[in-house]
Amino acid sequence: MCSTLTRTDVDNPLPLLRVLAGSHGRGNVWLLLMLAGVFVFAGLASIAITRLSGADLWAGFAxxxxxxxxxxxVLNRRLPSHDPLLLALSMFLSGWGLVAIERLAPAFADRQALWLAISVLAMLGIAIFPQVLRWLRLYRYILLAAALLLLSATIVLGRNPSGFDFAPRLWLGIGAFYFQPSEIMKVILVAFLASYLAEQSATLRARSDAPAPASGLSLRLIGPILLMWLLSMVILVWQRDLGTAMLFFIVxxxxxYLSSGDLRLFLGGALLVLVAGAVAYQLFDVVQLRVDIWLNPWPEADGRAYQIVQSLMAFGAGGIAGTGVGLGSPGYIPVVHSDFVFAAIAEEWGLLGVIAILSSFGVLAWRGLAIALNHRGSAFHRLLAAGLTMTLLVQALMIMAGVLKLLPLTGVTLPFISYGGSSLFACHIMMGLLLRLSSGAR
Amino acid sequence: MNIEVTIFLLRLLAGLCLAGFLLALFAIIWRNAGAAVYQPAAAGAMHGYLVCEQPALAGDALRCSLRPIVTLGRAEGNTVVIRDDFASANHARIVLEGGKWWLEDRGSRNGTQLNGETILRRTILTGGDEIGIGKYRYRLHLNQEHMTM
Incomplete structure (x- = not known):
């Protein structure tokens, strides 16, 4: 009886459901893009009206x-079996990002639109290029070495586009063009780990199958863990980049855990995070500050905790429906357009906007993990899909929870939405790889 | 038109688009979840048989009807006797439990493959699955018309 029920649901859905879900339940990409486009248009039009001049506002929309x-x-033509939901979601979120930046930091909006064009081109290139997954695997050491080199170059040559002396120097700059190597490092690291762990999976699985759980942990397993921990610590110590260090290690x-199924490795690693956190709390002012204002921001609401307190105020001011685009005052939050963009969205689009963003990331995670589960290729492909999805998800959760004071604030960007060219670029590269994987390509 | 009215209409438009976008997402989830329920339901077939696809065999060894416990292995006395050096004496078994067919490895030396992947724990089988032991490949056929779920 159960089967007859589901059978009718699948074969004869409600007409509205069929229109919305597309003919095969894979999503109607044109409908979703149209809704996203009208949403972006309405946001920009509201900004134009509240600002009383909409002169250079429409370039980004175009x-x-x-x-x-x-x-x-291009994707329909060259990669017909891809998952259309991925493109719809990434374009929806980046469109929303364009509106948010136009609202919060109009001077940066053109730059962000330019980066969006570059990023989408790169995404298409990656999704279409047939060799990309093979090359990621073949040249993993070269790619990792190059990324590490760029990352370490920031220690010596690093700059900060804002020009302040105390700000972290995480960027490499050529003229007016700035790039943050830690962003692209994310993609390369996930690809490297996926291919390394896929090769080690025989060892890892044999261990988790072993009847005696006391079998010793070999250097082959512990080695990379310690190495990764060390890499994260170096990023933390040299660059004071708490968010990226945490993100790398959590992913x-x-x-x-995915490749070994061994809970002890996971718990041991989590313990290392706590140890590192405790040590960092003692040694670094940045970490101490972040934890202190997480535990209780109110005594210093006018001082060091100003940003987080204003962010909480913004959530409160937004209410359920928000104040309306251009009608709130998210400008009280310092540098609201990058890390704190989620608070601005909560103020101007309200709880509904927050739910929409959470749902979008949720659906993105679901589709990404579904790719990992359903992919018929090698363990590398499945780990890669899972790793890329989790990077996006963990990053989004870290900054959203940080802005809401659920977790200590870690300065990472909100994927697709925050201002930041390198971040947008890296997110679209991940999207390109996921699109390629979703088509079942090897 | 009054500016405030315009802004209100734009907000309404944006809100409707957001709601529409979310509705479309949930519609897609709904349909996918429906399809996912449909597949395990198909696995609830009580009757079926195993066909040996590789290497090519003739007669009795080719086909084996499923019964509640089907054992596979090199030892005589198994339901399916596998004459392969890479098969253990008691290699694997297929059991019917809770209306579903499960594949279990019985501590074999070389492992049991399901659709080319070595299984780590007991796994639900669906029609069309390929079970690999040594160089032998078995295809599972389930009779859809006997669905009881």
Whole structure:
């Protein structure tokens, strides 16, 4: 009886459901893109009206439309079996990001639109290029070495586009062009770990199958864990980049757990995070500050905790429906357009906007993990899909929880939405790889 | 038109688009979840048989009807006797439990493959699955018309 019920649901869904879900339940990409486009248009129009001048506001919208339609057309033609939901979600979130930046930091909006065009081109290139997954695996040591080299170059040559002396120097700059190597490092690290762990999976699985749980942990297993921990610590110590260090290590632990199924490795790694956190708390002012204002920001609401307190105020001011685009005052939050963009969205789009963003990331995670589960290729492909999805998800959760004071604030960007060219670029590269994997390509 | 009215209409439009986007996402989830329920339901077939696809065999060894416990291994006395050096004496078994067919490895030396992957724990089988032991490949056929779930 159960089967007859589901059978009718699948074969004869409600007409509205069929329109919304697309003919095969894979999503109607054109409908989703149209809804996203009208949403972006309404946001920009509201900004134009509240600002009483909409002169150079529509360039970003034009770029967005060209990117969305172009990407959907190219993907439909060259990669017909891809998951259309991935493109719809990434374009929806990046469109929302364009509106948010136009609202919060209009001077940066054109730059962000330019980066969006570059990023979408890179995403399409990666999704279409047939050799990309093979090369990621073949040249993993070269790629990792190059990424590490770029990352260490920031220690010597690093700059900060804002020009302040105390700000972390995480960027490499050529003229007016700045790039943050730790962003692209994310992609390369996930690809490296996926291919390394896929090769070690025989060892890892044999261990988890072993009847006696006391079998010793070999250097082959512990070695990379310690190495990753060391890498994260170096990023933390040299660059004071708490967020990236945490992100790298958490994603690594999740991948290790996925490939080994061994809870002890996971718990041991989590313990290392706590130890590192405790030591960092003693040694570094940044970490101490972040933890202190997480535990209780109120005594210093006018001082060091100003940003987080204003962010909480913004959530309160937004209410359920928000104040409306351009009608709130998220400008009280310092540098609201990058790390704190989620608070601005909560103020101007309200709880509904927050739910929409959470749902979008949730659906993105679900599709990504579904790719990992359903992919018929090698363990490398499945680990890669899972790793990329979890990087996006963990990063989004870290900054959203940080802005809401659920976790200590770790300065990472909100994927697709925050201002930041390198971040947007890296997110779209991950999207390109996921699109390629979703088509079942090897 | 009054500016405040315009802004209100734009907000309404944006809100409707958001709601529509979310509705479409949930519609897709709904349909996928429906399809996912449909597949395990198909696995609830009580009757079926195993076909040896590789290497090519004739007669009795080719086909074996499923019964509640099907044992596979090199030892005589197994339901399916596998004459392969890479098969253990008691290699694996297929059991019917809770209306579903499960594949279990019985501590074999070289492992049991399901669709080319070595299984780590007991795994639900669905029609069309390929079970690999040594160089032998068995295809599982389930009779859809006897669905009881």
């Amino acid at each position: 770029v967005w439309i060209v990117c969305a339609l172009g990407a959907a057309t 690594f632990l999740l991948l290790l």
